[in-house]
Amino acid sequence: MILPQDCTTMADVRAGVDDIDRQLAALIGTRFRFMDAAARIKPARGAVRDEWRKAQVIDNAAVNAEANDWPVDAARQLWEHLVEASIGYEFDRFDERGN
Numbered sequence: 836m837i838l839p840q841d842c843t844t845m846a847d848v849r850a851g852v853d854d855i856d857r858q859l860a861a862l863i864g865t866r867f868r869f870m871d872a873a874a875r876i877k878p879a880r881g882a883v884r885d886e887w888r889k890a891q892v893i894d895n896a897a898v899n900a901e902a903n904d905w906p907v908d909a910a911r912q913l914w915e916h917l918v919e920a921s922i923g924y925e926f927d928r929f930d931e932r933g934n
């Protein structure tokens with residue numbers, strides 16, 4: 836894969852971005868498989884949304900962004916959406932259990 840510092844055209848840049856996005860999609864897919872597991876393991880529907888853990892996950896995302904040299908505010912916004920999407924998905928999977 837081409838490195839950012841080696842890009843000389845926008846085609847190079849976009850090929851790099853598309854490759855990164857494919858990798859992100861695979862990782863996010865694996866993250867959603869953990870939501871399948873959470874929906875299977877949690878004892879009650881009321882446990883699906885956990886605001887304390889949500890705050891911890893978003894704080895972790897901010898620390899990880901800073902460690903990898905990208906904007907902390909962007910990380911907080913992205914993970915806010917990611918965790919809310921995960922919660923919605925987890926509710927759907929939990930409700931499929933039927934108990």
Ligand SMILES: O=C(O)C(=O)C[C@]1(C(=O)O)C=C[C@@H](O)C=C1
Pocket residue numbers: 870873883884885886888889892917918921922925
């Ligand atoms: O840690 C959990 O309890 C999860 O179900 C995972 C997760 C997340 O997306 O990281 C999703 C829902 C909870 O509100 C908190 C965090």
